[in-house]
Amino acid sequence: MTDYIPVFEPVFNGNEKKYLNECIDSCWLGANGPFVKKLEKDFAKYCNQKFAATVANGSAALDVTFRALKDLYKWEDFSEIIVPSFNIISGAQSCIYNNLKPVFVDCEDKTWNIDVSKIEEAVTKKTKAILVVHIYGLPSDMEPVIEIAKKYNLKIIEDAAQAHGQTYNGKKCGSFGIASAFSFFSNKHISCGEGGIILSSDEELLNKFNYYKNLCFTSNKFVHNDLGWNYRMSNLQAAVAYAQFENIDKVIAKKQWIGNIYQNLLKDIPCHLSPVKTNYANNHYWVFGIVINKDIKLTAKEAMMKLKNDNIETRPFFFPLHKQPVFKNLGILDNLKRPVSESIYDKGFYIPIGLNLNEDKLLYISQKIHELFR
Numbered sequence: 001m002t003d004y005i006p007v008f009e010p011v012f013n014g015n016e017k018k019y020l021n022e023c024i025d026s027c028w029l030g031a032n033g034p035f036v037k038k039l040e041k042d043f044a045k046y047c048n049q050k051f052a053a054t055v056a057n058g059s060a061a062l063d064v065t066f067r068a069l070k071d072l073y074k075w076e077d078f079s080e081i082i083v084p085s086f087n088i089i090s091g092a093q094s095c096i097y098n099n100l101k102p103v104f105v106d107c108e109d110k111t112w113n114i115d116v117s118k119i120e121e122a123v124t125k126k127t128k129a130i131l132v133v134h135i136y137g138l139p140s141d142m143e144p145v146i147e148i149a150k151k152y153n154l155k156i157i158e159d160a161a162q163a164h165g166q167t168y169n170g171k172k173c174g175s176f177g178i179a180s181a182f183s184f185f186s187n188k189h190i191s192c193g194e195g196g197i198i199l200s201s202d203e204e205l206l207n208k209f210n211y212y213k214n215l216c217f218t219s220n221k222f223v224h225n226d227l228g229w230n231y232r233m234s235n236l237q238a239a240v241a242y243a244q245f246e247n248i249d250k251v252i253a254k255k256q257w258i259g260n261i262y263q264n265l266l267k268d269i270p271c272h273l274s275p276v277k278t279n280y281a282n283n284h285y286w287v288f289g290i291v292i293n294k295d296i297k298l299t300a301k302e303a304m305m306k307l308k309n310d311n312i313e314t315r316p317f318f319f320p321l322h323k324q325p326v327f328k329n330l331g332i333l334d335n336l337k338r339p340v341s342e343s344i345y346d347k348g349f350y351i352p353i354g355l356n357l358n359e360d361k362l363l364y365i366s367q368k369i370h371e372l373f374r
């Protein structure tokens with residue numbers, strides 16, 4: 001038996017400590033500090049957008065994004081936003097907090113990204129935007145999304161929380177959206193514990209991001225015309241995020257190294273694995289997913305339980321948003337099925353991809369996965 005293998009472990013072996021010390025020595029721990037400004041400037045540039053607003057986390061980034069867009073474009077209450085059904089709750093939750101209605105579109109079974117062939121049938125007169133989420137380190141197919149957005153005059157919003165540094169046909173993820181949100185949570189390519197950022201090339205939008213994330217302060221201090229949030233990022237968080245950002249190429253290279261080893265070691269199991277690539281991107285393996293073939297009796301839950309007994313931590317796939325009890329209770333769901341997200345939830349899970357993994361551990365994990373199918 002091996003030591004416990006967590007599903008992810010970040011490494012902090014760059015300038016993290018040095019930059020944290022600089023914050024403390026300069027007494028600048030809070031918002032608007034030099035690392036916040038540097039991170040905003042350089043991360044925006046890295047993603048080919050003009051502007052950035054840091055925020056407290058990735059979910060906050062989406063809250064602020066939808067509020068700012070709704071305000072700038074005067075979207076009416078209950079305007080519709082297309083959201084992938086195979087996704088974390090954040091984007092859909094942000095719609096609801098802003099009195100917008102998420103409309104769920106199924107994913108495709110190869111990449112688990114939004115099924116672009118099903119977007120158009122979900123568009124109505126009330127649709128204002130498409131939230132594109134690049135799932136598990138592979139970009140969504142942007143070209144058809146851009147076409148549909150043009151045809152129906154919709155905005156594209158990117159949730160690139162799992163795709164820092166990823167590209168679609170050579171163009172950075174996060175460069176396609178009128179607004180693009182990222183997270184710097186502990187398990188993302190860039191991690192500062194908690195943190196996030198929103199990018200845009202529209203200065204008016206940037207001003208609205210900064211307004212809503214900062215309690216809607218006006219130049220007439222302590223007089224408020226709107227309600228927002230305190231979603232500011234501290235200089236301490238930005239110091240760690242900046243040091244992580246300096247090493248992003250190494251993080252992606254290590255994840256691809258792990259991903260390629262898994263591809264080799266697991267190629268014979270009766271499962272669909274995270275794809276190596278699509279015709280527009282190589283996988284960065286934010287996580288490495290496994291979906292057990294339908295004709296195998298084993299469920300994801302059973303497989304995960306067995307691996308837990310071997311000291312291997314795993315995570316389930318997203319629970320489909322169109323089945324979420326909270327959304328059912330809110331009465332925002334239709335009765336349509338999204339069969340792919342439902343079936344991959346039953347059969348899918350992801351396996352360790354921590355940045356400290358070595359070949360021995362990968363061999364051990366792969367061997368235990370093989371044993372599931374004996």
Ligand SMILES: *Cc1c(COP(=O)(O)O)cnc(C)c1O
Pocket residue numbers: 057058059060088090091133159160161162183184185194195196
């Ligand atoms: C992590 C994540 C979020 C939420 O980010 P937090 O920083 O945890 O709030 C949103 N969307 C996606 C796709 C994510 O992976």
